[in-house]
Amino acid sequence: MKFFIDTANLEQIKEAQDLGILDGVTTNPSLMAKEGISGAEAIKQHYKTICEIVDGDISAEVLSTTYEEMIKEGEELAAIHPNIVVKIPMIKDGVKALKYFSDKGIKTNCTLIFSAGQALLAAKAGATYVSPFLGRLDDISTDGLNLIEEIRTIYNNYMYDTEILAASIRSPMHIINCAKIGADVITSPLPSILALLKHPLTDLGLAQFVADAKKLG
Ligand code: G3P
16 A cells, blocks of 8 residues: 655655655645645745655646646646646546546546545546545545445456545544555555554563663673
8 A cells, every 4th residue: 555645744745755655745725725835836846846855646736627727737737747646626627637637648636536436437537546535524424434445346346547545534543444445545644644653562562672671781
């Protein structure tokens, strides 16, 4: 399973990269705004900087919602760096844009996936990744993991190449359950990734080993 970090924060991206387990980065307009990035040139420069830190797929989301505008914007984003993946919303014009980019060999990530039908359409249109939003489904009392399972079954049935990129991760258990189901990728905030490290018995055991090591001379 690939690990992406879901942030536009350069310090957190560097920290995950330093850990040696990072395969890519996802961003969205809300995450960019959180970092105070604004204006087309500043946004492009920020993506370029992320691409220089991480050697993996970097999702850059279009801000427009019509087919023509998404094509123009997506082509500009794809020109920033070969690792840029154009992130497109699951709307009618978005499906058309996915097909356009797929035919041109440009990688895409179809975002805002909340149903198996949407994931099926995105795969038919040739999306490289689909991003089902686990946490936001859980927020409305709907089992987000169930959606990941449904998409896994459908993609396996027809051997779609589209990768399931589980998004809107809120906890280390989300990551573990996605791995059990067979999601291809998880994209997570840094704290949930770091939480995978922790176990009190590891800390206790290490403290004992360090104490005993001192007796060894
Ligand atoms: O990047 C898309 C997704 O991961 C957003 O997560 O926490 O805003 O629902 P969240």
